Amino acid sequence: MDFQEFVNNIEPMTCIISVEKFSDNSYGNIRLVAGNKAYIDSIENPENVASAQMLHNKFIPNSPYEKYIPKDLNFETACYQCAIQKKPYHTYIHPDRYSFWIDMYMLPLASDDPNIGYCTYTQEITIEKNDQRMTNLSADISAAVLQTSLKLKGTKDFRNTMDEVISDIREICAADRCCVFLTDFKAKKCSVLTQVVAPGLQIVPMETHMERDYGDFFDVVETWPATIAGSTCLIIKNSSDMDVLKARNPLWHESLMKAEVDSLVLFPLEYNDELLGYIWAVNFDTENAMNIKEVLELTTHLIASEIANYQLVDKLRIMGTVDMLTGVNNRNAMNNRVDWFIRSSDKKPETFGVIFADLNGLKQKNDKEGHGAGDQLLKDAAAILTDVFYDGEIYRAGGDEFMIIDCEASEEDLEQRVEKLRADSEDPANISFALGFYFDSGEGDIRKAMRTADERMYIDKERYYTLFPERRRK
Template structure:
């Protein structure tokens, strides 16, 4: 067949690809045999949106594809499926290395050469994500994506829904383990959001593996973007792929070998061009790799969106309940907690203590050293209260006043801690509090407890300034 004449009769950007086939079923060189004018322009024409993102800008027929894009195991797998296995392939993706989305179609071609297969590769670019193109799916892929969507949308228990979705993904992959990591590249932190292990397998939880790793696990996580190398994901199916990984990332490769990983799928979870985390599956059904890739390319968009929404809601909840300066609960959270004690039908604690702690000397500190020094004093006060009442709920009631509700403490221990804090407050070198408390032994009257603790706190403040009149605010 005259491949050049063949592609010249196709209007969209199209080339013919050859895949070298070995007797053991593996493959060798993948080459761009011929391209029509539209395809060649995508490489050579500087006005084409893809031209400036190619490794070389001169198309030479029958050249290795790596002359134009970095080695991409996902692209190779698609070429192999189409050219050697004779299965058509279609996907709509946004590789990280490009500024555009690619709608790609691959069709197998007949070959008279026993050691070489051929296929066509046709592509279209869109600058923005096109939802209609993304929804052009086979029935089984659509069913898997819809199942994920239904489980995530409108859920009241995000963690439970994520567990269920990940269990479905593990079954699709037929993997030993699936895991979702959350990442914070600014703080260099990562954590396991959820993980699922195949029934009957004795595998260490991912948290244990992370702790036992010879290096800080984030040192490995931060290598993943470069290891994915501008593609949409990383899929390791066999020893040959593992050798590619070893060359790219020896640190991670060593970690995987230690964990007895033979194959893996790794997808970034991106939202608004920010990596929120990763989803991965290890020791999966490699014969089903392309279907797994198609499912995850879409479900990861849904999962990332829900994670972003979950994190946003958490941030809003924190902003609504946490005092941003001291890190303890704010007055809004205190009012909600008190309202719970008064109105909720849920079982209340059998006993509880209420402590009011008013910070002495804040006004003087602000007046003499500025509000920055006053803020540091408030932070220090909150740290002390957290240390002393480690089993309680610390609230900044307002200004220089804190309230603590402790449902775990008995009366003797409460008195002991308050008295120690009061003695420490006598030392002018220490942060000083005026303190009042009330222990409810079973009445369950939060308003009485607060009123009494507040009255006692003001009496303690009067006592303090009577002893140390020079420290009284002016």
């Protein structure tokens, strides 16, 4: 077949790809055999949107594809599936290395050489994402995506639903285990959101693996973007792919070998151009790699969107309930907690203690050293209260006043802590509090407890200033 004449009769950007086949069913060189004018322009024409993002702007027939794009295991898998296994292939993707989306079609061609397979590669570039093209799916993939969407939509238990979704994905991949990591590249932190393991497998939890075998697992996670190398994901199917991974990322490769990982799928979770984390499946059904890739390319969009919404709600919750200066609960959270004691039909604690702690000396600190020093004093005071009342709920009631509700400790225990803190407060070298304490031993009247503790705090403050009149506010 005259491949050049063949592609010249096709109008969309099209080239012919050859794949070298070995006797063990592995493959060798993948080459771009011929290309039509539209395809060659996408490489050579500087005005073409793709040209500036190719590795070399000169098309040479029968050149290895790596002359034009970085080595991409996903692209190689698609070529092998089409040219050698004779399976048509279509996908619509946005590799990170490009500023555009690619609608990709591949069709197998006949070959007279048993050691070489051929296929067509046709692409159409779109600058903006086309949602309609993303929904052009096979029935089984559509069902998997729909199932994920229905489970995520309107869930009230985010973590439980994520466990269910990731369990479904593990089954689709026929993997040993499937895990979702959350990442924060600014804070250089990562955490496991969920991990699902195949029934009957005894596998060390990922959190344990991270703590036991790594000083900081983020050192590994931050290498993943470079390892994916601008593609949409990383799929390792066999030892040949593992060799590519070893060359790119020897640190991670070593850890995978220790964990007896033979194959893996790693997909970034991105939302509005922000990397939120990763999903990975280990020791999966490699014969079904391309179908798994198509399912995950779409379900990861849904999962990332749900994670972004969950994180936003969590941030809003924190902003609404946490004092941003000291890190303890704020007045809004305190009011909600008090309202729960008063109005909720839930079972209340049988006993509880309420402590009011007013920070002495804040005004003098602000006047003499500035508000920065005063802010630090408030932070240190909150830290002390959190340490002393470790089993209680600490609230910044406002200004220099804190309230603690403790439903765990006994009256004697709390009274001892209050008295020690009061004695420590009389040392000029220590942070000083005026304290009021009330223990409810069964009445369940939070308003009485707060009122009494507040009154006792002011009595204690007067006692303090009587002992140390020079420290009285002026």
